[in-house]
Amino acid sequence: MKTAVVGGTGYGAVELIRLLDKHPMVQLESIVSHSQSGTEIHAVYPHLSNIVHLTMDEWNIQNLHQQVDIVFFATPAGVSKELLPQCREYDLQCIDLSGDFRLASREIYETWYGKAAPATAFLQEAVYGLTEIFAADIKQSRLISNPGCYPTAALLGLIPLVKNRLIDLGSIIIDGKTGVSGAGRSVSLGTHFSEVNENVKAYKIGSHQHIPEIEQYINAVLPEADAEKDVKVTFSAHLLPMTRGIMCTMYADLTAPVTTAELGRLYAQFYDGHPFVRVRPEGILPATKEVCGSNYCDIGIHADERTGRVTIVSVIDNLVKGAAGQAVQNMNVVNGWDVTAGLTDIPLYP
Ligand SMILES: NC(=O)C1=CN([C@@H]2O[C@H](COP(=O)(O)OP(=O)(O)OC[C@H]3O[C@@H](n4cnc5c(N)ncnc54)[C@H](OP(=O)(O)O)[C@@H]3O)[C@@H](O)[C@H]2O)C=CC1
Numbered sequence: 001m002k003t004a005v006v007g008g009t010g011y012g013a014v015e016l017i018r019l020l021d022k023h024p025m026v027q028l029e030s031i032v033s034h035s036q037s038g039t040e041i042h043a044v045y046p047h048l049s050n051i052v053h054l055t056m057d058e059w060n061i062q063n064l065h066q067q068v069d070i071v072f073f074a075t076p077a078g079v080s081k082e083l084l085p086q087c088r089e090y091d092l093q094c095i096d097l098s099g100d101f102r103l104a105s106r107e108i109y110e111t112w113y114g115k116a117a118p119a120t121a122f123l124q125e126a127v128y129g130l131t132e133i134f135a136a137d138i139k140q141s142r143l144i145s146n147p148g149c150y151p152t153a154a155l156l157g158l159i160p161l162v163k164n165r166l167i168d169l170g171s172i173i174i175d176g177k178t179g180v181s182g183a184g185r186s187v188s189l190g191t192h193f194s195e196v197n198e199n200v201k202a203y204k205i206g207s208h209q210h211i212p213e214i215e216q217y218i219n220a221v222l223p224e225a226d227a228e229k230d231v232k233v234t235f236s237a238h239l240l241p242m243t244r245g246i247m248c249t250m251y252a253d254l255t256a257p258v259t260t261a262e263l264g265r266l267y268a269q270f271y272d273g274h275p276f277v278r279v280r281p282e283g284i285l286p287a288t289k290e291v292c293g294s295n296y297c298d299i300g301i302h303a304d305e306r307t308g309r310v311t312i313v314s315v316i317d318n319l320v321k322g323a324a325g326q327a328v329q330n331m332n333v334v335n336g337w338d339v340t341a342g343l344t345d346i347p348l349y350p
């Protein structure tokens with residue numbers, strides 16, 4: 001099948017290009033750029049020289065629908081909501097990396113993103129692409145809304161406990177840390193070298209757009225006995241001096257006395273058959289370097305018998321499992337291909 005990537009010069013797009021180039025079932029046919037159509041991609045990204053021979057196109061749905069079957073959007077919030085509906089008129093498969101279609105409520109989107117929301121019909125059509133949890137729905141969908149980077153790490157770490165009613169749903173705290181590539185390629189005061197180097201900074205406390213996303217999808221998977229609850233979480237984001245990687249360290253009160261070994265077995269069973277989630281053995285916690293450049297989400301768990309609380313550590317590469325990799329994983333699911341197709345890279349270590 002033939003694919004297009006929209007938002008060509010951004011980090012999400014260039015990561016998609018890296019993954020699609022070696023995918024056995026697809027050919028990258030078009031890179032669409034708002035700012036640099038007519039320019040060869042290797043002129044913007046010299047590391048693609050002699051590998052990817054594509055000149056970027058301008059957005060033109062009349063041409064695009066004749067060229068490709070699948071369109072990935074790696075554009076800032078507010079862009080795919082305008083372009084993606086045009087693709088759906090031609091029944092193209094769409095996978096959106098932005099937050100435009102993740103929140104079911106237009107009102108909540110407008111509050112947290114500060115922009116006009118997409119039309120309700122598209123919000124209803126969109127399926128949330130947290131692959132391990134929603135694969136059955138993803139398989140039936142032509143409009144996948146790829147999760148945010150922090151929500152991917154947080155939800156994969158929390159859902160086994162939520163579904164098994166092992167934590168007090170009012171007690172969830174998520175401490176998130178990210179590398180600078182999470183902010184995209186454009187330059188800003190907060191992300192330039194001397195601001196980030198030798199520094200750790202909390203940001204968007206109480207106002208991060210991933211708060212309603214995490215809450216919506218915890219509420220979506222609540223077991224029947226908790227179905228009436230409206231879970232709220234405390235989430236704090238921190239920027240660290242590294243390029244790639246997200247770590248969510250999460251805390252909650254346990255509802256029953258369980259041991260770390262028991263939780264380890266529960267997680268291993270929950271993610272059995274899901275090759276991209278790796279659960280660490282008791283006493284071993286994951287680090288961001290251990291997933292760098294790969295589609296893995298690695299999880300470590302510790303039940304503190306002294307305090308009755310659990311700590312979960314979940315790491316991903318924000319650009320892979322947190323964006324382009326999970327988008328490719330979703331494409332694999334939609335098309336009935338092996339879920340690991342094009343995603344079998346060993347993490348880049350050290
Ligand atoms: N970086 C990350 O770790 C993650 C990012 N995301 C989401 O993925 C999307 C892409 O992120 P990322 O690649 O990091 O961001 P970048 O800022 O690096 O790239 C976005 C690209 O979109 C294009 N663009 C910018 N403004 C417009 C516009 N007004 N109209 C059309 N195109 C525009 C530009 O490319 P061009 O001019 O070539 O079209 C730009 O380079 C965002 O929505 C982001 O929130 C999600 C998860 C993780």
Ligand SMILES: CC(=O)N[C@@H](CCC(=O)OP(=O)(O)O)C(=O)O
Pocket residue numbers: 097098099147148149178179180181182183209237239
């Ligand atoms: C360092 C940094 O700024 N990271 C971004 C990551 C957000 C993102 O990837 O965007 P979505 O809204 O599409 O999920 C942030 O925390 O807002």
